[in-house]
Amino acid sequence: MRLITRSLVLLIIGGLWSELVFGAAPDGQEDICTNPAVFFCENWENRPLGPVWNFVGVGGYKNNGWAVSDSITPDIVNTERVDGTKAIRMVTGANKASGGWIDAAFPNGAAFRTVYWRWYVKYSPNYVWSPEATKHNETVSFDRIAGASGADLGVFNFTSNMGFRTPNVVVAATQKDFVAGNPAAAYFPPNRNGGFSQFDVSRWYCVEARITMNTGALSTDGYIQGWIDGVQYYEYPNVNIVSLHGDNPTHSGFFLASYWNCIPGGPDGTDCSRSPHPEIYRYMDNLVGSTQRIGCLGSSPSPSPAVQTPSGPSSVIVQ
Numbered sequence: 001m002r003l004i005t006r007s008l009v010l011l012i013i014g015g016l017w018s019e020l021v022f023g024a025a026p027d028g029q030e031d032i033c034t035n036p037a038v039f040f041c042e043n044w045e046n047r048p049l050g051p052v053w054n055f056v057g058v059g060g061y062k063n064n065g066w067a068v069s070d071s072i073t074p075d076i077v078n079t080e081r082v083d084g085t086k087a088i089r090m091v092t093g094a095n096k097a098s099g100g101w102i103d104a105a106f107p108n109g110a111a112f113r114t115v116y117w118r119w120y121v122k123y124s125p126n127y128v129w130s131p132e133a134t135k136h137n138e139t140v141s142f143d144r145i146a147g148a149s150g151a152d153l154g155v156f157n158f159t160s161n162m163g164f165r166t167p168n169v170v171v172a173a174t175q176k177d178f179v180a181g182n183p184a185a186a187y188f189p190p191n192r193n194g195g196f197s198q199f200d201v202s203r204w205y206c207v208e209a210r211i212t213m214n215t216g217a218l219s220t221d222g223y224i225q226g227w228i229d230g231v232q233y234y235e236y237p238n239v240n241i242v243s244l245h246g247d248n249p250t251h252s253g254f255f256l257a258s259y260w261n262c263i264p265g266g267p268d269g270t271d272c273s274r275s276p277h278p279e280i281y282r283y284m285d286n287l288v289g290s291t292q293r294i295g296c297l298g299s300s301p302s303p304s305p306a307v308q309t310p311s312g313p314s315s316v317i318v319q
C-alpha cells in the first residue's frame with residue numbers, strides 16, 4: 001500500500017507560542033484554533049504564495065512548520081480558498097505518481113492515541129482517480145522503539161483504492177489484515193447514513209476523521225469515525241488499526257501526499273505508461289487537529305455517539 005519511500009525530517013524551528021489567546025486566533029487562523037483541545041492549525045493565510053519550499057520549517061500558532069520533499073510543488077495559490085485568500089495545491093504531474101509531499105510534527109512533540117482532524121478538499125475539474133490508489137492525507141505514527149528512524153505506521157484518510165472513487169476513511173498498511181494480504185479489510189469504507197459514493201470535482205468538501213488507535217498490537221479496541229460535510233458516514237468501533245511494531249501506537253504528525261499509484265507500477269508505482277493522466281490538483285484549506293470533535297466552519301458539531309454496535313471492517317464489502 002505505502003509506496004512512498006522517504007526519510008522524514010521534521011524541522012522544528014522557532015520558539016514558543018503563547019496558548020493564552022483572547023479573541024481571534026493569531027496568524028489569521030480560524031477561531032476554533034483558540035480552543036484548548038485544538039493542537040494544530042494551518043489555513044495558509046500567513047504563508048507566501050508559491051512553493052511550500054519557501055517556508056519549509058517555518059512554524060506559527062499551533063504549528064511546528066512543515067518538512068517538504070520537493071522544491072516546486074506543492075504550492076500555495078490564491079486561485080482557490082475556503083477562508084481568507086489562500087489554499088494549498090497538491091500537484092500530481094501529468095503521467096507522474098507524485099508531485100511531492102509535506103508533513104508536520106505536532107507542536108511540543110505531542111502524540112495522541114486519539115486524534116480528530118478536519119480539513120477542506122477540492123479536486124480540479126480534470127481530476128481522475130488512480131486505478132490502484134489515490135492518496136490523500138495521513139496521520140504519522142512511528143515505531144515506538146525505533147522512533148523517527150523507524151517505519152511510519154501512519155494511516156491514510158479519505159483515500160480511494162482499486163479504481164473505485166469511494167473514499168475510505170482509514171487505510172493502514174500496517175493493519176494486520178493488510179499485512180496478511182487482505183488489504184480490503186483495512187479500508188473502512190462508508191457504512192452509515194446511506195454511504196458516500198464519491199468525491200465530485202470542482203467543489204469543496206469538509207472532511208473529518210477520528211482515529212483512536214488500538215492499545216495492544218493485535219487488540220481490537222481502536223475506533224474510527226468519519227464525517228463529510230458534517231454528516232457521519234463512517235462508524236467503526238472495536239477495530240484494529242495498527243498491528244506492527246508494538247503496543248500503544250500514537251499519532252505524532254500530519255502528512256499531505258499528492259501520490260497517485262500508477263500501473264503496472266514499476267519499483268514504486270512510478271511507471272505510468274499504462275495509466276496516463278493529465279496534471280491534476282487537489283486543493284486543501286483549513287486543516288485542524290484536535291482531541292475533540294471539530295466540525296465544519298460555522299457549525300456546532302454534535303458529540304460523538306457514546307454507544308455503537310460493533311462491526312469490524314472485514315464484514316463490509318468494498319464497493
Ligand SMILES: [Ca+2]
Nearest residue numbers: 043083084086
Ligand atoms: Ca485559507
